[in-house]
Amino acid sequence: DAIERLLSRRGYRLTAPRRNLLEVMASLGDHFSADAVVGAAPEVGRATVFRTLRLLQDIGVVCQVVLDDGTLAYRLAPEEHHHHALCVECGSVEDFSSPALESVLREVEEATGFSVEAHRLELYGRCAACRAASN
Structure with a gap:
């Protein structure tokens, strides 16, 4: 799995919460908010969601967009x-x-x-x- 290799190269593992969050993000489609991820994964703590979004953004798996009203949206990055x-x-x-x-x-x-x-x-x-x- 490409994401698992990217994480491994940076010294991270694809933990169960990270795998869960990736599945949630894929189900949310394009340009979702962090709050939407939190709401769709209540079993994962809010802080873990934000840390995971930052990590996945840093390794290029997730990209961030600043919407016109200043809110942040995310999406799984295309190849x-x-x-x-x-x-x-x-x-x-x-x-x-x-x-x-x-x-x-x-x-x-x-x-x-x-x-x-x-x-x-x-x-x-x-x-x-x-x-x-x-x-």
Whole structure:
């Protein structure tokens, strides 16, 4: 199991509570709140949920999105790196990837000698449906 290998490389184990939380997150679908995880896994302590979310985010299994209202949402990360476009009107979140952005990161690394370990890009605007509805 890929997640178990990622945890092991960092010196962690896939414990029963972590496995339980991963199953809960998968059942919640895209962009769930920490409180939704807590509510769906009452047998796991709130602090354990938050620690596990942080750990899974650190190893790239979970990604975090800051919604337009400032609340945090999470989702299980897809295999490929991606970014988020958030609608300020309806709150929808679209995932997208951009080879051009990844190319810019490589250029920054080459020009500065800086090694980019992680980055996050969130675009805020209006989705096609909200733009069409306002016309």
